Amino acid sequence: MSELQPIIQLTDIHAGYGGMNILNGVEFSLNPGQIGVIVGPNGAGKSTTLKAMFGMLHCSQGSIIFDGQDITNKPPETLAELGMAFVPQENNVFQTLSVQENLEMGAYTRRDDYSHLIEQVYEIFPALREKRNQDAGELSGGQRQMVAIGRALMIEPKFILLDEPTAGLSPLFMSEVFDRIIAVNKTGVTVAMVEQNAKQALGFAHKGYVLAGGRNRFTDTGAALLADPDVAKSFLGG
Amino acid sequence: MNELVFFINKALISGLVIGSVYALGAIGVTLIFGILRFAHFAHADLMTVGAFVSYVLMALMAAAGFSAPVPLAFLAMFPAMVITALLAIWLDKTFYKPFRDRGSNPVIIVMASLGVTLMLQGLVRLFGGTRARSMYIGENKDIYRIPFPGAKRDLILTEPQLLLIIFTIIAVITLAVFLSRSRLGKAMRAVSDNPDLAQITGINTKHVVWTTWVIGGTLAAAAGTMLSLDVVLKPDLSFGLLLPIFAAVIVGGIGQPYGAIAGGMLIGFSETFAVFNWAVLLRPFRDSFPDWFELPTKIAFVPTEYKLAVPFFILILVLIYRPTGIFKGKVM
Numbered sequence: 001m002s003e004l005q006p007i008i009q010l011t012d013i014h015a016g017y018g019g020m021n022i023l024n025g026v027e028f029s030l031n032p033g034q035i036g037v038i039v040g041p042n043g044a045g046k047s048t049t050l051k052a053m054f055g056m057l058h059c060s061q062g063s064i065i066f067d068g069q070d071i072t073n074k075p076p077e078t079l080a081e082l083g084m085a086f087v088p089q090e091n092n093v094f095q096t097l098s099v100q101e102n103l104e105m106g107a108y109t110r111r112d113d114y115s116h117l118i119e120q121v122y123e124i125f126p127a128l129r130e131k132r133n134q135d136a137g138e139l140s141g142g143q144r145q146m147v148a149i150g151r152a153l154m155i156e157p158k159f160i161l162l163d164e165p166t167a168g169l170s171p172l173f174m175s176e177v178f179d180r181i182i183a184v185n186k187t188g189v190t191v192a193m194v195e196q197n198a199k200q201a202l203g204f205a206h207k208g209y210v211l212a213g214g215r216n217r218f219t220d221t222g223a224a225l226l227a228d229p230d231v232a233k234s235f236l237g238g
Numbered sequence: 239m240n241e242l243v244f245f246i247n248k249a250l251i252s253g254l255v256i257g258s259v260y261a262l263g264a265i266g267v268t269l270i271f272g273i274l275r276f277a278h279f280a281h282a283d284l285m286t287v288g289a290f291v292s293y294v295l296m297a298l299m300a301a302a303g304f305s306a307p308v309p310l311a312f313l314a315m316f317p318a319m320v321i322t323a324l325l326a327i328w329l330d331k332t333f334y335k336p337f338r339d340r341g342s343n344p345v346i347i348v349m350a351s352l353g354v355t356l357m358l359q360g361l362v363r364l365f366g367g368t369r370a371r372s373m374y375i376g377e378n379k380d381i382y383r384i385p386f387p388g389a390k391r392d393l394i395l396t397e398p399q400l401l402l403i404i405f406t407i408i409a410v411i412t413l414a415v416f417l418s419r420s421r422l423g424k425a426m427r428a429v430s431d432n433p434d435l436a437q438i439t440g441i442n443t444k445h446v447v448w449t450t451w452v453i454g455g456t457l458a459a460a461a462g463t464m465l466s467l468d469v470v471l472k473p474d475l476s477f478g479l480l481l482p483i484f485a486a487v488i489v490g491g492i493g494q495p496y497g498a499i500a501g502g503m504l505i506g507f508s509e510t511f512a513v514f515n516w517a518v519l520l521r522p523f524r525d526s527f528p529d530w531f532e533l534p535t536k537i538a539f540v541p542t543e544y545k546l547a548v549p550f551f552i553l554i555l556v557l558i559y560r561p562t563g564i565f566k567g568k569v570m
Contacts, residue, residue, distance in 0.1 A: 076440070094431045
């Protein structure tokens, strides 16, 4: 990992909604194949950082480089074409479409045969195969999350952004979703995720970012952050 | 038996015909609402305009000495559908899209569509005059009289009615296949379901919006042309259609194309059933009634002049007891 070029690099990002800044100079970078986890208290700007990366809100200052290209304030459609996929925290499936149709929509920008990718998603998430013809709105929370991640995988992204993928899930499903995310990462996809369950997520993160007040407070490897008594005291509940 | 044939002619066939017109209009309105999130008031005027375009093309074909086994206006309808679809896309680009891009409140776009209504009606009158026209020049309207076993009366179906019913069946099947099988059709359902997610998934919203207007415009032009073929072409054709179509959309569930079809049929049949003289059906049983009961000559739920009140009434019932409509649509 010596002079490897980061696949994603945020420099001094200032952004917010309707003139109110939530991010006041956030820095973030990941090398290809890494998992980066963003943790921090409510209102720290975790989800906002992901949304800024994916062009869902206007950055008033700073730059975002993805895969060697400046993507600052590029619209989400363009980013999907470049190989970025975003899984929002809520409303992240097409409820009235079947599981299979959700995956097909994920591949909307593709013009090639993507049936092997659908097969791949069913291999990563076997529970979805038997539910393929069921409306996504009828699935359990954990299965919906799998559909949402599966949908995002259909463009064979280089980089996938997950906004609290385990929100509202029972601990059993939570570990299951984490396992699946690690499995996805093993296929070579760089992962950035915001996570409430900081301890568990930092446990497998290559890089961890602790945000507070729209700024970086601590940045290190996941393991180092977990071992840091300051981080533990203020952000991980002792 | 004669009474039954009378019932089929006056209530069932009429209901099916007007229900098909409402359904074809309502599909467009409900898709536009699902995708663009506004009530398109000018939709019935797309029907009038489409019918007028068919009329003009029919007149040109008649002048060129064309003849065909079907009414010329029916042949003219297909190019008119294309022209109306292009007009619908142009209207969207010119009058509605600028508001959407600015993130305007949907109510403003609804008002803009009201303005488009007035504009289209004015244009139709400016170029077409105010009188009613027949869609036939030098042709006769074919009327099929089908003998009904055991009855002196025949089942009566006009050629435009038959064409309308066949067209509606084909259109509905095509639409169903398109929405459930094709890439673009699924994308339309996705955008209607969750526009934000559709955007971040990379679905090309522009194509979806165009498709919506193409479907809405073509079906409106077809419905307007065939209704005019069956009755006459009037510049105020749209006035009587707008309310029943919106009632059909809401009754069926806003944003639900199958609901729009069901709603259109429900409103159509309700109208004809409400004004039908039910005394006719009771007449054969006159002898079995007790002596003190004298069968009135006319039993109808509402007089014909108040036919337009029927969709209103159904609309109010649905809004009170099932505001999401039959097919669980979006709530306005």
